[in-house]
Each structure stands twice: as C-alpha cells, then as structure tokens.
Amino acid sequence: MTGTDPATLGFLGLGVMGSAECLHLVRKSGRPVVVFDPNPDGTAALVAAGAMAAGSVGEVAAAADVVFLSLPGGREVSSVLYDAGGIADRARPGTLVVDLSTTPVDLARAAHERLALRQCGFLDAPVARTRKAAVAGTLAIMVGGTAENFARAEPLLRMMGTDVTHCGAAGAGALLKLVNNTVVFETVVALAEAVTLARRSGLVSDQVLFDVLGAGSAGSFALENHGRSALLPDVHPTGIFPAAYMRKDVGYTLELAAELGVELPAATLAHSLLDRLCDEGFADNYHTAVVRLLDRTGN
Incomplete structure (x- = not known):
C-alpha cells in the first residue's frame, strides 16, 4: 500500500x-x-x-x-x-x-x-x-x-x-459473472443428469462415476467442487449458494439475452428447473439440489 x-x-x-x-x-x-x-x-x-x-x-x-x-x-x-x-x-x-x-x-x-x-x-x-x-x-x-x-x-x-x-468497460464484470454462473448451473444440471442415470442403472458406484468423469474430458471445476462436495454425497445444505440466488442470476442472463435478441435454450431450461426447485421447497438449499427433481422422475 x-x-x-x-x-x-x-x-x-x-x-x-x-x-x-x-x-x-x-x-x-x-x-x-x-x-x-x-x-x-x-x-x-x-x-x-x-x-x-x-x-x-x-x-x-x-x-x-x-x-x-x-x-x-x-x-x-x-x-x-x-x-x-x-x-x-x-x-x-x-x-x-x-x-x-x-x-x-x-x-x-x-x-x-x-x-x-x-x-x-x-x-x-x-x-x-x-x-x-x-x-x-x-x-x-x-x-x-x-x-x-x-x-x-x-x-x-x-x-x-x-x-x-x-x-x-462499465458492465463487463457484471456480464462475465452472469455468463460464469449460467455455465456453472448448466454444468450442474448435466452432472445431476449423469448421477441420476448412473444411480438408476445400478451398474456403477457414485465414486467410480465421478472418478471416471473427472479423469476424462468431462472434468471441470464444477465436477470437482459442486459434484464431489454435494452431488456425490447428495447433501445440499443451506447457507452456501441457494437455488433462489442462482435463479436470480440465470434470470438476469435471460433478461440480457432478451434485450440483445439472443436465444439461450439451455439457460431457459436451467431457469425453469430452478423455478421448480424453488417452488418445491428447495429455494434456500444449495442449487445442486436440482438432482432431487431429476431423481423423482419416473418414481
């Protein structure tokens, strides 16, 4: 200083x-x-x-x-x-x-x-x-x-x-944070789908799933952090980064996309999942709780 x-x-x-x-x-x-x-x-x-x-x-x-x-x-x-x-x-x-x-x-x-x-x-x-x-x-x-x-x-x-x-310039930081969070949650959704499919198959353990994905081209920050800390143990606590906050952030991304005339199908789907997650009582839980929605499908 x-x-x-x-x-x-x-x-x-x-x-x-x-x-x-x-x-x-x-x-x-x-x-x-x-x-x-x-x-x-x-x-x-x-x-x-x-x-x-x-x-x-x-x-x-x-x-x-x-x-x-x-x-x-x-x-x-x-x-x-x-x-x-x-x-x-x-x-x-x-x-x-x-x-x-x-x-x-x-x-x-x-x-x-x-x-x-x-x-x-x-x-x-x-x-x-x-x-x-x-x-x-x-x-x-x-x-x-x-x-x-x-x-x-x-x-x-x-x-x-x-x-x-x-x-x-002004707004560049805000833009990249919205892009970052949208990519993170879309990746969390993909990981939640992988976990749900693997668990339902009964063929591999969660640990093997994450080890193989992490060693391959699907490896990512989201897999090593959100995946291993929350999706693998299926624990989605409050007081971290709740679904309601992620819904807000992805919503900001979609608002900007609408202003710019850009269609974001994956972000739109992600936001709809966050709406459902919050409506079903998980608004205060870590956004990885989206896996709970997918796990209910077909049960």
Whole structure:
C-alpha cells in the first residue's frame, strides 16, 4: 500500500461471502474498515476482528474513501446506492464504490454513469468460486470500469482473490459473472443428469462415476467442487449458494439475452428447473439440489 491508497475502507453486506471478503481487508490492508449490515451477527464478528461498526449505509458512505458492496442482488444494490441517505447522497467526491455483488448489466452501467455525475467512481467487480475460496482469499474477481479506478482498487481486490481481471468497460464484470454462473448451473444440471442415470442403472458406484468423469474430458471445476462436495454425497445444505440466488442470476442472463435478441435454450431450461426447485421447497438449499427433481422422475 502507498500514500495514494485510501485512508478508510467501507464494507456493506456481511453475509456468507461478504464477511469473509471483508475480513481480508481488516487483516491485510492496514487501513481502518467501517462496516454495516442489518444483521448484527455479521457486524459483531467483524468488529471483534478490528473493524468499526457504523449505524447505517450513509455512515459508511460518509466515512470511507473506497466502499465495497457484497449484497444479494440488483434490488439491494440499487437501494444502498440511491435510497435517501445512501451512497449517492452521502459519499464525498472522489469516493470509489466497488460492487462485489452479482447484478444485471444495465444496473452496473447505470451506476457508473450516475455516480460519475456526483464525482464518484464505480467498479462492477463480482466474484466467482466458493465460500471456501472467499475464506482462503482465492476468489476470481472480474472487474468492469475505467483503468484508473481498477488500478486504485486492484491492490485491495488482490487481498480477497488470486485471479483479478480487468475485463473491460462499465458492465463487463457484471456480464462475465452472469455468463460464469449460467455455465456453472448448466454444468450442474448435466452432472445431476449423469448421477441420476448412473444411480438408476445400478451398474456403477457414485465414486467410480465421478472418478471416471473427472479423469476424462468431462472434468471441470464444477465436477470437482459442486459434484464431489454435494452431488456425490447428495447433501445440499443451506447457507452456501441457494437455488433462489442462482435463479436470480440465470434470470438476469435471460433478461440480457432478451434485450440483445439472443436465444439461450439451455439457460431457459436451467431457469425453469430452478423455478421448480424453488417452488418445491428447495429455494434456500444449495442449487445442486436440482438432482432431487431429476431423481423423482419416473418414481
């Protein structure tokens, strides 16, 4: 860190991913970190680690030179940016907002423009990989925005991630995160189909299935992580990356596709499966629970 780096950092959203991301800033940045989350449990843990608690979004915005967001989706990001007393109202000129959330591309692009009118910067910088990666500081972070703002944020982002990429102009990071999550879930569906078919055949064990797929051309990050950790043991816990969040993200992808006049048949099918999964009581479960829908077929 140099003398040109921000004096104070802010963090909004201390959930499953945000709490781990923020903890890296508290431990590694050497800077004061001001935090706020409506859930006091998340705030208490960060304060115990050395952060300072604020009483509102506006207090964080007024105090910080760089404000990080890690929120459930576009609605929440819009709220903290534009609601009365929020970031747009309270941030000082020169403040940089770094959004680690997954949002629609048009929201990200609009945020760049609207905050620029208030002499503030914005980066859409969503993260990929798992909660385990967030804790380890090995996230992949894809960033959209100006080269100047990226250079300012990059040292801080590298405290959270090992793969930090400036993807292009405003909205580029948001776009690539939606593409990433859509590909991940489509792969999870394919793996769930393979598991269901193999189990129903009675010819091979789950372990052999995953070992053979992993050693062949079907090997992937999704197979080694989502597959082995959830599909193989058929355990789909809450508190990780729920089906409702994945439905939101794939929905954002389909909305963008509709705007661009692009047909995405596989993504459309994936979204319909997520609708069914949520309707049948799995909205809060890890999205790998889609295998439960396929397993019911024919029973």
